[in-house]
Amino acid sequence: MNALPDIDAVETAARRIAPWVRRTVILQSASLDALAGCELVFKCENFQRVGAFKFRGACNAVFSLDDADAARGIATQSSGNHGAAIARAAQLRGVPAYVVVPTSIAATKRAAIARYGARVIDCAPTMAARNAGMAEVIAETGAVAVHPFDDARVIAGQGTATLELLEQVTAPLDVVVAPVSGGGLLSGTAIAAHGRSTHIQVWGAEPASAADAQASLAQGRRITEWPIDTICDGLRATLGELPFAILREHATGVATATEDQIVAAMRLMFERLKLVVEPSAAVALAAILAHPEPFTGKRVGVIVSGGNLDLERLPWQ
Amino acid sequence: MNALPDIDAVETAARRIAPWVRRTVILQSASLDALAGCELVFKCENFQRVGAFKFRGACNAVFSLDDADAARGIATQSSGNHGAAIARAAQLRGVPAYVVVPTSIAATKRAAIARYGARVIDCAPTMAARNAGMAEVIAETGAVAVHPFDDARVIAGQGTATLELLEQVTAPLDVVVAPVSGGGLLSGTAIAAHGRSTHIQVWGAEPASAADAQASLAQGRRITEWPIDTICDGLRATLGELPFAILREHATGVATATEDQIVAAMRLMFERLKLVVEPSAAVALAAILAHPEPFTGKRVGVIVSGGNLDLERLPWQ
Numbered sequence: 001m002n003a004l005p006d007i008d009a010v011e012t013a014a015r016r017i018a019p020w021v022r023r024t025v026i027l028q029s030a031s032l033d034a035l036a037g038c039e040l041v042f043k044c045e046n047f048q049r050v051g052a053f054k055f056r057g058a059c060n061a062v063f064s065l066d067d068a069d070a071a072r073g074i075a076t077q078s079s080g081n082h083g084a085a086i087a088r089a090a091q092l093r094g095v096p097a098y099v100v101v102p103t104s105i106a107a108t109k110r111a112a113i114a115r116y117g118a119r120v121i122d123c124a125p126t127m128a129a130r131n132a133g134m135a136e137v138i139a140e141t142g143a144v145a146v147h148p149f150d151d152a153r154v155i156a157g158q159g160t161a162t163l164e165l166l167e168q169v170t171a172p173l174d175v176v177v178a179p180v181s182g183g184g185l186l187s188g189t190a191i192a193a194h195g196r197s198t199h200i201q202v203w204g205a206e207p208a209s210a211a212d213a214q215a216s217l218a219q220g221r222r223i224t225e226w227p228i229d230t231i232c233d234g235l236r237a238t239l240g241e242l243p244f245a246i247l248r249e250h251a252t253g254v255a256t257a258t259e260d261q262i263v264a265a266m267r268l269m270f271e272r273l274k275l276v277v278e279p280s281a282a283v284a285l286a287a288i289l290a291h292p293e294p295f296t297g298k299r300v301g302v303i304v305s306g307g308n309l310d311l312e313r314l315p316w317q
Numbered sequence: 318m319n320a321l322p323d324i325d326a327v328e329t330a331a332r333r334i335a336p337w338v339r340r341t342v343i344l345q346s347a348s349l350d351a352l353a354g355c356e357l358v359f360k361c362e363n364f365q366r367v368g369a370f371k372f373r374g375a376c377n378a379v380f381s382l383d384d385a386d387a388a389r390g391i392a393t394q395s396s397g398n399h400g401a402a403i404a405r406a407a408q409l410r411g412v413p414a415y416v417v418v419p420t421s422i423a424a425t426k427r428a429a430i431a432r433y434g435a436r437v438i439d440c441a442p443t444m445a446a447r448n449a450g451m452a453e454v455i456a457e458t459g460a461v462a463v464h465p466f467d468d469a470r471v472i473a474g475q476g477t478a479t480l481e482l483l484e485q486v487t488a489p490l491d492v493v494v495a496p497v498s499g500g501g502l503l504s505g506t507a508i509a510a511h512g513r514s515t516h517i518q519v520w521g522a523e524p525a526s527a528a529d530a531q532a533s534l535a536q537g538r539r540i541t542e543w544p545i546d547t548i549c550d551g552l553r554a555t556l557g558e559l560p561f562a563i564l565r566e567h568a569t570g571v572a573t574a575t576e577d578q579i580v581a582a583m584r585l586m587f588e589r590l591k592l593v594v595e596p597s598a599a600v601a602l603a604a605i606l607a608h609p610e611p612f613t614g615k616r617v618g619v620i621v622s623g624g625n626l627d628l629e630r631l632p633w634q
Contacts, residue, residue, distance in 0.1 A: 273364075273593075276590075307591035
């Protein structure tokens with residue numbers, strides 16, 4: 001296991017990726033504030049390159065490599081946004097990318113990975129098939145693997161969204177909320193937030209039907225066997241080792257939302273914020289609305305994680 | 318007819334409405350630039366209060382009134398966004414609003430008008446019925462009428478979006494494109510753009526099936542009898558007198574797009590910009606893609622006019 005990244009790693013990542021990432025805007029809505037009973041500040045990573053925060057971590061990992069390693073190419077496995085992010089970061093660095101994707105991937109996400117010039121390797125939608133696909137492509141190409149979340153460079157990169165958010169707000173935040181799946185974003189968020197102020201509370205949000213992070217933190221051990229079934233295609237991984245260690249250290253809470261609550265929150269974000277967000281990006285607002293107690297009356301930053309989804313049919317239709 | 322507003326009127330409007338309006342962000346997309354063959358800068362008025370640029374003009378008109386006039390209340394007729402904008406501006410000023418709306422209005426837009434505290438008066442979806450509804454409510458209440466576009470205060474307010482856009486861009490724009498219907502936005506855009514630089518070209522965009530502005534400017538006379546049939550519920554008015562005079566003076570071009578092109582552009586804006594936009598707001602990008610000649614290789618500002626639509630069914634579904 002890599003060493004745990006710290007605030008210095010996040011700041012180094014911010015400088016390293018600054019030429020490549022977008023400084024995404026923040027948005028607010030008085031009507032959502034009224035609904036939630038708190039002041040919400042949305043950090044719009046759906047506007048990030050490749051349409052998701054994942055570009056930050058991928059970019060930090062790819063541009064951390066020395067030239068010899070980078071030249072071998074980058075391999076990863078992903079249910080979507082991380083794959084696109086690695087593909088785009090590798091393209092910007094001018095090296096090959098190999099992305100193993102499950103056949104369950106959203107068509108838009110698969111197309112984006114290919115558009116960014118990566119070789120897409122399809123596999124069955126199981127962790128075993130994904131790992132086997134990775135092993136095969138690495139054996140064949142010698143590419144360097146970049147894990148979607150169990151990687152200190154990736155975690156540090158994801159934390160840069162929160163560094164920016166804290167610079168952009170006009171008054172200090174009391175809480176920052178981010179979705180949690182493998183935990184790369186949430187652990188990076190915790191490191192960045194607490195690196196700036198130990199008074200900021202950090203909350204994760206996950207689907208009630210994929211609540212392994214909440215259970216893992218409550219029980220003090222990683223629960224990796226969890227029957228995950230959620231509309232949030234970006235939140236189907238279980239908590240990684242490195243994120244688990246970081247989240248324990250940072251005493252991070254996790255709130256959940258049901259599938260119906262996630263769909264309702266997603267629709268609210270379309271309607272009130274005029275933002276196209278994917279279901280995974282709506283879980284934070286959904287959890288705040290479902291469990292308002294920790295947030296009531298506070299200033300709450302929300303990481304809007306991404307906006308990639310098949311637009312043929314929206315989930316409330 | 319009021320006197321034609323000028324750049325001073327737009328600057329005065331900008332100062333007057335500054336406490337109330339949002340300074341909306343600009344967004345760019347490399348993939349849309351590649352598709353269009355020009356550099357596009359989107360001014361996101363879908364993020365404006367009430368979800369549309371219309372709030373700027375309504376706010377300028379409502380806050381221009383002296384206290385005695387304002388106290389009588391504000392009356393208007395609108396197929397949607399202007400009604401919501403008047404309702405919200407009147408609410409902020411603490412005076413009543415009366416909004417005559419055709420029964421063909423999108424449910425979301427009608428609900429918004431009511432949410433902002435206005436009295437909603439339904440009428441048949443014809444200009445005659447709308448005018449009769451207005452006459453009745455004014456006779457009954459003594460309210461001051463604020464026309465959606467044939468009003469110098471409204472036009473000056475709409476122009477403030479372009480003033481902001483020109484301040485926000487990092488390099489000068491060659492062209493600014495805005496949708497045209499009654500012409501309040503486009504004429505305000507022309508005044509603001511040419512007030513800053515006479516080198517900026519100003520283009521309107523309208524549905525091919527509602528191309529009365531293009532025909533009116535080509536023929537040098539307002540054509541008000543036009544069989545308008547378009548998905549763009551915000552673009553069903555014909556060009557007003559005051560906007561017509563301004564657009565002639567400013568030698569404004571008008572490009573059109575078919576209904577299919579508008580829907581395709583709307584979908585592109587959802588997918589690539591992650592923006593929720595209404596059909597009327599997609600006509601500018603659609604016209605640029607359909608008629609690229611005047612824009613090729615240029616830096617093009619695009620006013621994204623609004624984001625209010627019924628989300629139950631998107632038009633490509």
